Amino acid sequence: MHYWLMKSEPDVFSIDDLQERPGHTTHWDGVRNYQARNMMRDDMSVNDLVLFYHSSCKVPGIAGIALIARAAYPDFTSWNPESEYYDPKSSAGNPRWYMVDVKSVRKFKHLLPLEELKKHEALHDMPLLRRGNRLSIMPVSKAHWDYILALAGRNNG
DNA sequence: GCCAACGTTGGC
DNA sequence: GCCAACGTTGGC
Numbered sequence: 001m002h003y004w005l006m007k008s009e010p011d012v013f014s015i016d017d018l019q020e021r022p023g024h025t026t027h028w029d030g031v032r033n034y035q036a037r038n039m040m041r042d043d044m045s046v047n048d049l050v051l052f053y054h055s056s057c058k059v060p061g062i063a064g065i066a067l068i069a070r071a072a073y074p075d076f077t078s079w080n081p082e083s084e085y086y087d088p089k090s091s092a093g094n095p096r097w098y099m100v101d102v103k104s105v106r107k108f109k110h111l112l113p114l115e116e117l118k119k120h121e122a123l124h125d126m127p128l129l130r131r132g133n134r135l136s137i138m139p140v141s142k143a144h145w146d147y148i149l150a151l152a153g154r155n156n157g
Numbered sequence: 158g159c160c161a162a163c164g165t166t167g168g169c
Numbered sequence: 170g171c172c173a174a175c176g177t178t179g180g181c
Contacts, residue, residue, distance in 0.1 A: 034164090035164095057179095114180080132161075133162090134162075134178045134179065135178095
């Protein structure tokens, strides 16, 4: 059992968008970074839990919780020339990129802002808060997970 | 829109 | 395999 944080730009795809999908589920396409791909492909399992993070927006932060509904499989957008995620070096026969299916568990009543996370010494060694880390998928330790859920509980009073 | 930090690319 | 140039991310 692993815990994760996955970033999405809410203007592109928010937790509300996820909840509006059939079965509250979508395929997480467009990951084009090898480190993130390897984590998805090698370490993500069905029912792993995910912090759904809103990035590149007015108030970045954790918007809710999701889970991995399907383990990694080839990202078919990578061999679709029409897709913005097209990669000519990837094909159905030899896929370069992978995706998982993500299902919403719950949306926080109040977003837990990045600014708030930074105030907590206990979270300072999270990859998310380390400078220069721009990965769109990051592992979250059990200790950090529990701490953040407690925070979210308080935040949602 | 700025810019620091990183990843990727490609010439050599 | 080095490394400069370029592109991307993402908070501010």
